[in-house]
Amino acid sequence: MTKKSQGEPTPPDLMVELAGKLKPSSDVQQIPLQIEEKQAFLLYLKTVVDGLQLQNIVIKPFFELSSERHFEAYVNSLPNKVKMPAKEELLIELTKGNVLLVIQDRFVLLDLRKVNSDTVLQTTIEPTIHGPQLALSESLETNINLIRQRYHDSSLKIETMQLSDQSHRSIAILYDEKVVKKSILKAVKKKLNQLDTPLVQSSGDFQLYLTDKKFTLFPNTIITERPDRIIYNLTGGKVVLLVDGSPHSIVLPVVFFDFLVSMEDVYHAFWIAKLTILLRYIALVICITLPGLYVAVTSYSPEVFRTELALTVAGSRIGVPYPSFIEVLFMLVFIELLTEASIRLPKAISATATTVGGLILGTAVTEAALASNIMIIVVSLVAISTFVIPVNEMSYSMRISRLFLLGYASLFGLAGVILGFLGIIIYLVNRESFGEPYLRIVAKNREEEAKGDNK
Amino acid sequence: MSTLSKRKRIFLVIIVCITGIFQTGCAFKDINKRAFVAGIGIDPGEDDDEKYKVTLKIAIPIGSLKQAKGPTYSYLSYEGETIGESIRMLETHIDKTLEFGHAKILVINEKLLSDDLGQFMDYFTRRGDLQLIAWVAAGRPSAEQVLKTEPETESPASVALFNFFDDSGTESPYITTTFLFQFRRDFFAIGLDSVLPLVEASENGKELIINNSLVVKDKQDPLELTPVETKDYNSLASGMVGFSYKVKHGDLTLLLNIDTVKMNYKIITEQGSPPRVDMNVKMIGIIGESSTDLAFKNLKKYNEYASKAMEKKVVKLLTILQENELDPFGFGLRYRATRLSNKNTISKWNSMYPNLEFDVTVDVELKSTGAIE
Numbered sequence: 027m028t029k030k031s032q033g034e035p036t037p038p039d040l041m042v043e044l045a046g047k048l049k050p051s052s053d054v055q056q057i058p059l060q061i062e063e064k065q066a067f068l069l070y071l072k073t074v075v076d077g078l079q080l081q082n083i084v085i086k087p088f089f090e091l092s093s094e095r096h097f098e099a100y101v102n103s104l105p106n107k108v109k110m111p112a113k114e115e116l117l118i119e120l121t122k123g124n125v126l127l128v129i130q131d132r133f134v135l136l137d138l139r140k141v142n143s144d145t146v147l148q149t150t151i152e153p154t155i156h157g158p159q160l161a162l163s164e165s166l167e168t169n170i171n172l173i174r175q176r177y178h179d180s181s182l183k184i185e186t187m188q189l190s191d192q193s194h195r196s197i198a199i200l201y202d203e204k205v206v207k208k209s210i211l212k213a214v215k216k217k218l219n220q221l222d223t224p225l226v227q228s229s230g231d232f233q234l235y236l237t238d239k240k241f242t243l244f245p246n247t248i249i250t251e252r253p254d255r256i257i258y259n260l261t262g263g264k265v266v267l268l269v270d271g272s273p274h275s276i277v278l279p280v281v282f283f284d285f286l287v288s289m290e291d292v293y294h295a296f297w298i299a300k301l302t303i304l305l306r307y308i309a310l311v312i313c314i315t316l317p318g319l320y321v322a323v324t325s326y327s328p329e330v331f332r333t334e335l336a337l338t339v340a341g342s343r344i345g346v347p348y349p350s351f352i353e354v355l356f357m358l359v360f361i362e363l364l365t366e367a368s369i370r371l372p373k374a375i376s377a378t379a380t381t382v383g384g385l386i387l388g389t390a391v392t393e394a395a396l397a398s399n400i401m402i403i404v405v406s407l408v409a410i411s412t413f414v415i416p417v418n419e420m421s422y423s424m425r426i427s428r429l430f431l432l433g434y435a436s437l438f439g440l441a442g443v444i445l446g447f448l449g450i451i452i453y454l455v456n457r458e459s460f461g462e463p464y465l466r467i468v469a470k471n472r473e474e475e476a477k478g479d480n481k
Numbered sequence: 482m483s484t485l486s487k488r489k490r491i492f493l494v495i496i497v498c499i500t501g502i503f504q505t506g507c508a509f510k511d512i513n514k515r516a517f518v519a520g521i522g523i524d525p526g527e528d529d530d531e532k533y534k535v536t537l538k539i540a541i542p543i544g545s546l547k548q549a550k551g552p553t554y555s556y557l558s559y560e561g562e563t564i565g566e567s568i569r570m571l572e573t574h575i576d577k578t579l580e581f582g583h584a585k586i587l588v589i590n591e592k593l594l595s596d597d598l599g600q601f602m603d604y605f606t607r608r609g610d611l612q613l614i615a616w617v618a619a620g621r622p623s624a625e626q627v628l629k630t631e632p633e634t635e636s637p638a639s640v641a642l643f644n645f646f647d648d649s650g651t652e653s654p655y656i657t658t659t660f661l662f663q664f665r666r667d668f669f670a671i672g673l674d675s676v677l678p679l680v681e682a683s684e685n686g687k688e689l690i691i692n693n694s695l696v697v698k699d700k701q702d703p704l705e706l707t708p709v710e711t712k713d714y715n716s717l718a719s720g721m722v723g724f725s726y727k728v729k730h731g732d733l734t735l736l737l738n739i740d741t742v743k744m745n746y747k748i749i750t751e752q753g754s755p756p757r758v759d760m761n762v763k764m765i766g767i768i769g770e771s772s773t774d775l776a777f778k779n780l781k782k783y784n785e786y787a788s789k790a791m792e793k794k795v796v797k798l799l800t801i802l803q804e805n806e807l808d809p810f811g812f813g814l815r816y817r818a819t820r821l822s823n824k825n826t827i828s829k830w831n832s833m834y835p836n837l838e839f840d841v842t843v844d845v846e847l848k849s850t851g852a853i854e
Contacts, residue, residue: 324511324512325505325509325510325511325512326506326508326509326510327582328512328515328517328580328582328583329580329582329583329610329612333517333519333540333583333585333638333639333640333643334638334639336512336517336582336583337517337540337542337543337638338542338543338638339512339542340512340513340515340517340542341542341543341544341545341638342544343511343512343513343542344513344542344544345544346513349505349509349511350511350512351505352503355502433502436505436506436509437504437505437506438506439506439508439509442506
């Protein structure tokens with residue numbers, strides 16, 4: 027550093043270079059501190075740095091401490107001090123909200139970032155009655171804090187890394203060292219290092235990049251907003267990924283049956299929990315097969331019905347102009363539109379949308395004989411059953427699977443429904459999630475349990 | 482490949498997919514394009530040339546169940562040489578597909594029962610969509626009239642004739658229930674004769690009465706069992722309960738409500754003694770009605786009276802059947818199954834059956850006098 031005896035002090039070359047790279051952004055601040063013999067330089071982005079903290083932690087002590095040496099010692103002992111990265115990454119660190127400080131030719135990086143998205147949100151996607159009511163926040167550090175605070179065990183390891191995409195987002199890998207399966211952890215880390223994605227916005231798209239196959243129907247990971255589900259899965263030996271800026275975490279690997287677990291099951295008494303689980307599986311079967319079954323039974327094998335029901339169904343279809351599968355397709359599209367509309371609309375209007383769509387249109391459709399009464403029951407039942415599936419992504423998958431079954435049913439009748447169902451099962455059996463069989467049934471006998479997963 | 486042809490190809494694929502959505506399988510037939518046959522009736526042909534007259538009872542679907550007053554049916558009849566031929570012709574008499582999946586009742590005119598039943602039964606057992614769990618009944622005065630009877634108690638979208646047999650409506654030991662598979666099996670079994678319920682239609686066409694039954698044997702006039710005999714047969718052969726027995730002993734008249742009947746028998750052929758059937762019947766019930774006051778401590782006495790009276794009734798039923806050389810209990814089948822089989826087994830049995838002795842022991846166990854002392 028070249029010092030002039032009087033007037034403006036000159037900042038070090040590196041700092042000038044960095045500041046040049048950040049220009050012409052208006053929030054770049056390059057501030058020299060100077061009093062008597064003491065001299066220091068600050069470089070930071072005003073918008074991402076907590077000004078008050080900077081004032082209290084750095085600027086004030088600079089003027090209070092007696093010498094540069096004292097100040098340097100003080101700075102080195104600050105908890106905000108971050109390890110100095112390579113020169114290329116310094117810019118990224120600055121954009122994250124770190125402050126570059128130069129004293130006596132020594133560069134120090136201080137973490138004084140200001141995060142405005144660290145409020146802990148209410149659970150909205152997976153609400154429970156008895157479970158915790160707060161979800162995660164949109165800040166990585168707050169999220170890690172939330173999880174640490176619920177899981178006080180030194181075996182919980184948190185590794186952070188930075189993605190190489192445009193956003194340079196930080197992600198955290200969480201696992202319990204004692205129970206995690208090493209091979210999975212290794213596979214996940216390998217996958218993360220190989221990632222070559224242009225932009226990651228949230229956990230949602232990030233989990234898609236983690237899957238190898240492009241055309242997938244069933245989710246390969248669970249996205250959850252619930253800290254209790256994260257802890258539940260950590261203790262189960264799973265790996266949890268957190269993405270900075272996203273209020274959702276990614277849990278992997280998963281088996282199909284994980285998607286039917288609601289955290290509520292843990293908080294209820296044995297029989298209540300078992301009953302709700304049973305209900306959920308019934309809902310799953312209903313929501314996949316019912317549209318297909320309706321077509322197959324009414325149009326191919328009405329002998330399956332009781333005579334009374336057959337006559338009622340036949341009676342309710344009097345005057346319906348289209349064949350049953352068009353009727354089902356039409357009503358399914360209608361209910362999908364309704365669901366989509368109520369998600370996209372502001373909360374205040376969505377109630378109106380469901381009323382107009384569900385009640386008024388439903389009645390009008392039967393009045394106009396565009397669909398039978400029984401069809402309306404079928405479609406409503408299907409819609410309700412879909413909402414029973416606790417993890418949202420799985421219910422999306424089911425909404426598509428039932429169209430597949432509907433196609434089979436309208437081509438091959440009841441045998442087609444069985445065939446299509448078999449097809450879905452074969453597809454699921456064939457799948458893997460990070461090396462774990464997707465449709466693995468958790469129950470094992472004692473011998474297998476003892477053997478473990480080591481083949 | 483140029484971009485244009487690629488676009489064309491994608492366009493073609495989309496067109497094929499969209500048109501593909503509106504295709505169905507071959508057997509696709511909407512439920513409102515099917516006519517549900519509720520029952521099939523078979524009568525002898527009125528025309529001399531034609532052998533059979535087939536009547537179909539077709540249930541008409543109701544649009545609004547709440548406003549419907551009663552069920553509506555349509556009837557189709559055709560006379561033909563064979564049943565299959567007649568049904569094929571009936572398909573041309575209606576705009577909808579005949580759906581036999583719900584044809585659960587097969588009514589045969591009682592006059593046809595002395596004919597060659599095996600031949601025309603064949604059609605029904607071969608036809609895939611006609612279920613073997615259909616009930617078979619004899620009709621009087623004709624199958625057509627039985628089918629055309631629409632009882633006033635019949636509610637919309639339900640068939641009264643089904644309710645008689647499927648135990649979801651009335652349950653009575655007077656009603657014999659015979660399934661098509663059972664009828665065919667019993668009919669062809671050697672040493673066992675089948676029993677059919679006899680459905681009588683009242684003259685005003687508003688009532689169905691089922692309390693008699695017919696014991697059917699190939700190429701032989703069927704024997705009609707009276708309601709009481711039908712009840713006795715049903716309670717012994719199929720353990721049907723929910724009936725009353727009247728017992729008389731001097732001044733005492735008791736009406737027993739029996740709720741459990743168990744019957745077992747053994748055929749005993751010993752050297753030196755005539756062949757006989759040892760039958761043990763166990764009945765459990767309570768006293769439902771009495772002409773005098775009863776005492777709980779005398780229950781054993783009442784048991785004895787009842788047992789004696791029952792024994793007489795059972796022996797009477799068995800004797801009537803024996804005199805007519807009919808065997809709905811399947812004694813012959815049991816004999817064949819428990820003896821070393823040779824070609825003479827059945828002829829030996831046939832000569833033995835008319836002289837068979839019945840040794841019946843009825844054990845009535847009354848649980849209470851039916852009143853609180």
